[in-house]
Amino acid sequence: MADAFFEVQGLTKRFGGLVAVDNVSFRIDQGEVVALIGPNGSGKTTLLRLIMGVLKPDSGRIIFKGKDITRHRSCDIVKRGIAGTFQVVKPFRNLPCIMNVMVACMVTKAKRGEWTKRLAVKARDALEFVGIADLSLERAAVLSHGDLKRLEIARAISTEPELLLLDEPFGGLNPAETDLLGKSMRRLHKGGRFGRLHSEEMVMLIVEHKLMDLMKIVDRVLVLNFGQIIAQGTPEEIASDNKVIEAYLGKGVILGAS
Numbered sequence: 001m002a003d004a005f006f007e008v009q010g011l012t013k014r015f016g017g018l019v020a021v022d023n024v025s026f027r028i029d030q031g032e033v034v035a036l037i038g039p040n041g042s043g044k045t046t047l048l049r050l051i052m053g054v055l056k057p058d059s060g061r062i063i064f065k066g067k068d069i070t071r072h073r074s075c076d077i078v079k080r081g082i083a084g085t086f087q088v089v090k091p092f093r094n095l096p097c098i099m100n101v102m103v104a105c106m107v108t109k110a111k112r113g114e115w116t117k118r119l120a121v122k123a124r125d126a127l128e129f130v131g132i133a134d135l136s137l138e139r140a141a142v143l144s145h146g147d148l149k150r151l152e153i154a155r156a157i158s159t160e161p162e163l164l165l166l167d168e169p170f171g172g173l174n175p176a177e178t179d180l181l182g183k184s185m186r187r188l189h190k191g192g193r194f195g196r197l198h199s200e201e202m203v204m205l206i207v208e209h210k211l212m213d214l215m216k217i218v219d220r221v222l223v224l225n226f227g228q229i230i231a232q233g234t235p236e237e238i239a240s241d242n243k244v245i246e247a248y249l250g251k252g253v254i255l256g257a258s
């Protein structure tokens with residue numbers, strides 16, 4: 001089989017006696033938008049943190065574009081083209097939003113000698129993309145929870161990742177904001193216009209509890225339960241999978257009433 005764009009093999013992470021991620025394997029191909037779902041505590045955030053290098057696995061491998069990136073440092077992983085947002089957002093509270101984004105892209109692009117002005121343009125594009133350009137000069141401390149989520153996404157996409165990991169991007173957003181951000185994510189995935197940044201498709205792995213909104217924007221779904229992948233398939237396949245229905249305690253949770 002050809003190399004996957006992104007692959008996780010037998011990844012395991014223990015916290016004391018708890019196996020939070022238990023021998024997880026999956027692959028993601030170029031061009032995909034994939035959902036990672038599962039009940040509270042099933043290991044979704046831990047899995048994303050392992051991929052981002054924030055946590056080190058006890059065993060298993062993470063392979064990105066044919067390179068083993070297991071145990072690489074977070075900043076090296078970002079430089080390779082993976083960026084993520086975290087469930088708990090931690091901006092520089094006293095910096096304006098635009099500076100928050102500029103700091104994020106400096107981490108990856110400083111070596112290319114980009115001028116501050118170009119960074120500012122890029123940061124502005126990223127803020128515009130997530131719909132908070134009007135807050136560019138506000139300190140992050142004054143932002144609502146939903147706007148902080150959007151700032152975090154702007155920070156991640158400003159590094160021009162090829163693989164974007166999002167942990168509950170819709171958390172704290174109202175239905176209209178959720179719909180808008182969902183559409184932006186599809187646009188971002190398709191490449192094309194995001195400032196001058198993206199011409200390639202962006203691959204995404206999205207963790208989210210708002211399943212019905214999530215299913216509108218993904219091609220494929222991975223389901224975690226107690227740290228293990230219990231099912232994977234299209235949204236329709238997953239919605240009728242008995243193991244998934246059992247894990248979520250009911251039908252209709254995934255695609256709506258049926």
Ligand SMILES: Nc1ncnc2c1ncn2[C@@H]1O[C@H](COP(=O)(O)OP(=O)(O)OP(=O)(O)O)[C@@H](O)[C@H]1O
Pocket residue numbers: 015018020038039040041042043044045046047087
């Ligand atoms: N740093 C940590 N130390 C100890 N236990 C942890 C740590 N991080 C996570 N856990 C535990 O690992 C398990 C998986 O947690 P994780 O946060 O990955 O779940 P999740 O699927 O993201 O849940 P949620 O949907 O509620 O965000 C949980 O039992 C959690 O309590």
Ligand SMILES: [Mg+2]
Pocket residue numbers: 044045046087
């Ligand atoms: Mg989580």
